[in-house]
Structure formats: structure tokens, C-alpha cells
Amino acid sequence: MAVYEVKHPLIQHKLGLMRQSELSTKQFRELSSEVARLLTYEATKDLETETITVNGWAGPVSVHQIKGKKITVVPILRAGLGMMNGVLDMIPSAKVSVVGLYRDEETLEPVAYYQKFTSGMEERIALIIDPMLATGGSLLATIEMLKKSGCRRIKGLFLVAVPEGIEKITAAHPDVEIYVASIDERLNEQGYILPGLGDAGDKIFGTK
Ligand code: URA
Numbered sequence: 283m284a285v286y287e288v289k290h291p292l293i294q295h296k297l298g299l300m301r302q303s304e305l306s307t308k309q310f311r312e313l314s315s316e317v318a319r320l321l322t323y324e325a326t327k328d329l330e331t332e333t334i335t336v337n338g339w340a341g342p343v344s345v346h347q348i349k350g351k352k353i354t355v356v357p358i359l360r361a362g363l364g365m366m367n368g369v370l371d372m373i374p375s376a377k378v379s380v381v382g383l384y385r386d387e388e389t390l391e392p393v394a395y396y397q398k399f400t401s402g403m404e405e406r407i408a409l410i411i412d413p414m415l416a417t418g419g420s421l422l423a424t425i426e427m428l429k430k431s432g433c434r435r436i437k438g439l440f441l442v443a444v445p446e447g448i449e450k451i452t453a454a455h456p457d458v459e460i461y462v463a464s465i466d467e468r469l470n471e472q473g474y475i476l477p478g479l480g481d482a483g484d485k486i487f488g489t490k
Contacts (some may be wrong), residue, residue: 284459285448288324289429293317297441297463300479306355307488311364313476314413314441314486322438323459325409354379354400356428358412358420364486365411381424392423404432413482415443415462416475418450425455442466444475
């Protein structure tokens with residue numbers, strides 16, 4: 283099981299700003315992207331590189347380049363889109379595989395209404411993005427969709443998570459790595475994270 287609460291001062295500072303209730307849509311959106319960029323830096327620290335020779339200003343020079351198949355970013359609609367540009371700033375050539383889920387009113391289980399994965403999922407590292415890891419239901423469904431498509435290496439990037447959501451994922455999928463800016467206290471009766479950020483989707487899209 284690998285859960286990384288990334289304590290970098292820049293992440294902690296920016297997340298602290300995001301917790302303020304009086305933030306504009308623009309500010310919240312910008313900060314979501316900035317934290318996503320920093321989480322991406324952390325989550326890609328173990329990518330394999332290979333050495334190649336390029337023509338430098340003073341002749342041939344050995345440089346490192348990322349080896350093998352590339353990354354697919356997996357935003358969970360809709361709030362996951364708020365982290366997408368930040369991740370793509372760091373990995374501009376990444377392909378995007380989108381997942382849309384809604385919650386069935388009766389069973390309360392997530393139901394997929396949209397799935398569009400890029401090719402070669404067997405060879406790719408998937409970076410799932412969603413601002414909040416709350417009950418873990420959407421993440422669990424997304425991981426299952428990815429594994430069904432043949433994806434073998436999965437990491438999830440979140441702004442805020444709670445222990446119960448993390449436990450649900452690590453119990454079912456101990457191979458999945460979780461990177462999160464803060465592990466908060468708990469869920470309230472409505473399923474919101476405390477202290478949390480409020481409704482991240484509404485804040486990113488400026489809806490209520
Ligand atoms: N989704 C959100 O947007 N906020 C929460 O606190 C939990 C789930």
C-alpha cells in the first residue's frame with residue numbers, strides 16, 4: 283500500500299489558500315491547477331529514464347529521457363477536469379482518458395455513463411485525477427474500469443482525502459498509489475470532507 287500525503291511547503295501553502303471560503307472561481311481554479319502540477323511532480327518521481335546522446339553546443343552529450351510507454355491522465359467528470367491543465371502543464375504529451383460516473387439514487391452505487399480511453403492502456407501509467415477522495419466509490423469504479431481495459435499501473439492524485447476513502451481503496455487495490463495534498467479528518471453526514479474544501483466541482487466551475 284502506498285499513500286503519500288505530500289507535505290511540500292508550496293502544496294501546504296496553496297491548499298491553505300484553497301480552504302478560505304471567500305475565494306473567487308478564478309482563484310480556486312488557478313490553485314487547483316497549481317497543486318495538481320506539484321502533485322504530478324511528486325507522483326512521477328519514479329518514472330524510468332534512459333540515456334541517449336544528443337548534439338549539444340560542444341558536441342555529443344548524454345541526456346536522460348523518459349523511457350517506454352507514456353502516461354494517460356484520467357479525469358473523473360466533472361471536478362477532475364479542474365486538475366487536468368495542471369497535470370498537462372507538466373506532461374504535455376500525455377493522452378487523456380475520461381471517465382463519467384453518476385450515483386444511482388436507489389443503490390447509491392456509482393454508474394458509468396461515459397468512458398473514453400486512449401489506446402494501449404496495457405502499457406500506460408494512468409494518473410487518475412479528482413480533487414476529493416471522499417467515500418472512494420467513484421475512484422473504486424474508475425480503477426475497476428481501468429484494470430478491465432488492461433491498465434496495470436495506476437496512481438491517483440487528489441487535493442484532499444479522508445481515511446475512510448483511502449482505506450476502501452487500499453483494501454481493494456493495494457497496488458494503486460495515492461498522492462494527496464492533505465488527509466483530512468472525516469466525512470460529514472452529507473458526504474462532504476471536513477474541514478475539506480466544500481464542493482470542489484461547484485468551486486471550479488462557478489456553479490452552485
Ligand atoms: N466532493 C466534494 O466536492 N467535496 C467533498 O467534500 C466531498 C466530495
